[in-house]
Amino acid sequence: MSTGTVAQRLGVAAATLRSWERRYAIGPAVRVAGKHRRWLPEDIARLEEMCHLTARGVPPAEAARAARVKVAGTSKVEKDVPAAGAGQTPGGPATLPLGPVRAECRGLARAAVRLDGEAVEALLDQAIEDHGCVVAWEEIIAPTLHAAGRKWASAGERYIEVEHLLSWLVSSALRRRRKPLRPTREGVGPIVLACAPGELHSLPLEALWAALTERGLPVKMFGPAFPVDALREAVRRVGPSLVVVWAQGRPTTAADLVTAVEGVEWGVRGARSHTALLVAGPGWTSVPQAGTRRLTALRSGLDLIEQRLAP
Structure with missing residues (x-):
């Protein structure tokens, strides 16, 4: 997969992936002609592990070391993570109940649960730019918002911070979309x-x-x-x-x-x-x-x- 595809899938800004590669040597194992990054399944598995650990409060450098080692089962770093409620992001497997949705929707949900505002903002802008407002809203944004609402409603209001952050960033992204894709309609009242x-x-x-x-x-x-x-x-x-x-x-x-x-x-x-x-x-x-x-x-x-x- 390309860096952009992996970023959408994991809900991480592409710039963050490049930063992790530069700082923590957790990049793709293969590059093709022209220096384009191509992420193999094992590369993506390391990134998923790193996302999982950083969402639980593990420092990025330590999470990268654990992800590279890729120890089967529970790693030492995970054992040292504080118990639930002591600095983690909200609950359980840190996922939203999405059902069958687009990959971009899953990436957006993962970033929202991590409270990664920078990644959420980048993913929203990319979705609106690539697909337009209608598809972005109906197939990516609205399903994620509905899932966040269902999650906090069923989890004792533990996910309200996720929904509030997501809602604010969605509102900001929609307001930035001021470029008409069609000529301005003349002779039409507002x-x-x-x-x-x-x-x-x-x-x-x-x-x-x-x-x-x-x-x-x-x-x-x-x-x-x-x-x-x-x-x-x-x-x-x-x-x-x-x-x-x-x-x-x-x-x-x-x-x-x-x-x-x-x-x-x-x-x-x-x-x-x-x-x-x-x-x-x-x-x-x-x-x-x-x-x-x-x-x-x-x-x-x-x-x-x-x-x-x-x-």
């Missing part, structure tokens, strides 16, 4: 994005913001817990073509939100326009007012938005 009042979970809406930006569509993000009156005023001042409201839990102000968006007229007198409301998130599942307004996933939601914007 799309307003906001969370329902009291709703603090905004990551899926941030993914929608990044994907819309990627498609060259004008978008304004108002973020978490946006009050109804503020939404009404934003519609009046911005004159958006569409408004998308996200709710993780059932919004208590569903009817007010519909009125706040679709009950407002904007534009010059004699040619007033109305804005259409779309809703997203599991909180709207049992809301009768949602109806055909619901966006059920990022890719299909983008397609529906494109249809609504078509002349």
Whole structure:
């Protein structure tokens, strides 16, 4: 495997692998023409052992020595590691319950459990750059976030630090994605994005913001817990073509939100326009007012938005 492939698989930044090779002589045994590194199965096994030990608090130099020796069973270094709760990363085998997922997803999960922010950041940027926002979100980021949530929910809140670090870095990576992959759409009113009042979970809406930006569509993000009156005023001042409201839990102000968006007229007198409301998130599942307004996933939601914007 190449260094980039190994880095994705293990959830370690490629720069970290090169640093380990330089400092601790834990590099690939073979190089091909042009000095390209190629990692063999035994090389990768040593890296996996090093990742395992460093995640448990073993200093890198000591972990590299143990990984090179590759003693079968429990090495002396592992015996000297403090017991659970004394400086380790959270629990057990230090894995998240992912199921069948992409290799990049597994690498991201491993880096998150190790609380390796640098590696998580690099893997997120690489996933978005290689695959675009939609694939990166649906096939790599969201499965990892869901697995982190399931893990701390079933482990007595021992993994909350993993989910918080991952969520913050995902949010940062999505906001860095400002380069449109398509020409900026002309003659289209902005799309307003906001969370329902009291709703603090905004990551899926941030993914929608990044994907819309990627498609060259004008978008304004108002973020978490946006009050109804503020939404009404934003519609009046911005004159958006569409408004998308996200709710993780059932919004208590569903009817007010519909009125706040679709009950407002904007534009010059004699040619007033109305804005259409779309809703997203599991909180709207049992809301009768949602109806055909619901966006059920990022890719299909983008397609529906494109249809609504078509002349």
